[in-house]
Amino acid sequence: AQSVTQLGSHVSVSEGALVLLRCNYSSSVPPYLFWYVQYPNQGLQLLLKYTSAATLVKGINGFEAEFKKSETSFHLTKPSAHMSDAAEYFCAVSSKTSYDKVIFGPGTSLSVIP
Amino acid sequence: DVKVTQSSRYLVKRTGEKVFLECVQDMDHENMFWYRQDPGLGLRLIYFSYDVKMKEKGDIPEGYSVSREKKERFSLILESASTNQTSMYLCASSSSPGFGTGELFFGEGSRLTVL
Numbered sequence: 008a009q010s011v012t013q014l015g016s017h018v019s020v021s022e023g024a025l026v027l028l029r030c031n032y033s034s035s036v037p038p039y040l041f042w043y044v045q046y047p048n049q050g051l052q053l054l055l056k057y058t059s060a061a062t063l064v065k066g067i068n069g070f071e072a073e074f075k076k077s078e079t080s081f082h083l084t085k086p087s088a089h090m091s092d093a094a095e096y097f098c099a100v101s102s103k104t105s106y107d108k109v110i111f112g113p114g115t116s117l118s119v120i121p
Numbered sequence: 122d123v124k125v126t127q128s129s130r131y132l133v134k135r136t137g138e139k140v141f142l143e144c145v146q147d148m149d150h151e152n153m154f155w156y157r158q159d160p161g162l163g164l165r166l167i168y169f170s171y172d173v174k175m176k177e178k179g180d181i182p183e184g185y186s187v188s189r190e191k192k193e194r195f196s197l198i199l200e201s202a203s204t205n206q207t208s209m210y211l212c213a214s215s216s217s218p219g220f221g222t223g224e225l226f227f228g229e230g231s232r233l234t235v236l
Contacts, residue, residue: 016161043225050125050211050227051164097163108179109225111156111164 009034009100011112019118026085028115030072030098033079040081041099041109042072051097057081068092093119124148127212127228134235140199142231144212151216153195154225155179155187158209167210170195202235209233 014029032038039058043051055066062074068091072083081098098112128143146153152171156164166179168187176187184206188196195214199206210231217223 011163041224048229050229051213051225052227053224056224108166108169113161113163 009038009102009110011098011100011110013096013098013112013115015115016113017116017118019120020088021120022090023087026070026083026088026092026117028083028096028098028117030081030083030112031079032081032098032100034100034102036102039101040072040074041101042066042070042081042083043097043099043111045095045097045114047094054083054096088117088119090119090121093117125212125214125226125228127210127231129231130229132231132233134202134233136203136235138202138235140202140233142197142199142210142212142233144195144197144228145193146195146212146214146226147193148214148216148226149192150214150226151192152214153189154213154215155185155195155197156211156213157181158211158230164211167197199233202233204235207233207235 010033012031041056042054044054045051054070055064057064057074065071070085095114095116097114099109101109125146154169155167158164165181167185170176170189186198212228213225215223215225
């Protein structure tokens with residue numbers, strides 16, 4: 008069975024500081040991995056996804072994530088936090104099996120301090 | 122611009138009432154999903170559908186049913202609402218042949234309170 012853990016339900020960073028949101032997954036088959044963002048009072052939107060091409064994936068709004076198979080990790084980073092980055096971030100996993108489901112992690116709430 | 126529209130952003134219902142949550146997508150997507158979002162639990166899949174009139178149970182289907190009579194519309198039904206169904210409900214759609222391979226497009230959510 009697939010699962011996702013996100014270390015830290017809440018992360019605070021100062022404006023301009025590095026953002027690091029952690030995600031570890033469990034999957035018995037090669038995974039697809041996703042990061043979604045949810046701004047207040049909105050639905051989720053895709054930040055980036057890994058589908059077995061390059062291990063370093065670039066997404067929207069300056070975010071990127073690196074797939075590390077040996078560590079079963081897919082951490083999300085951004086070099087310099089902006090106030091507009093304050094949101095809930097969800098890591099998700101699925102597999103290449105047809106009709107497989109997307110499994111979401113519990114989410115990490117990011118606060119950006121001026 | 123792609124769009125998933127959920128008919129009600131906020132609902133307040135009483136225990137035992139029948140509740141309908143409607144979702145419409147304008148992207149001609151084959152796959153549609155209903156998730157429930159609770160703090161600390163992330164998103165949990167209730168039901169999904171990969172074709173008109175087809176439905177599959179997700180991880181937490183108890184107490185819910187769904188209907189998909191048209192490709193663009195996917196409804197979630199709570200036959201007899203209970204207080205433990207107070208939650209945020211998110212509808213999503215995707216076009217990938219396998220659910221897990223593509224991007225999910227989400228609506229803005231319906232926050233249901235059951236008193």
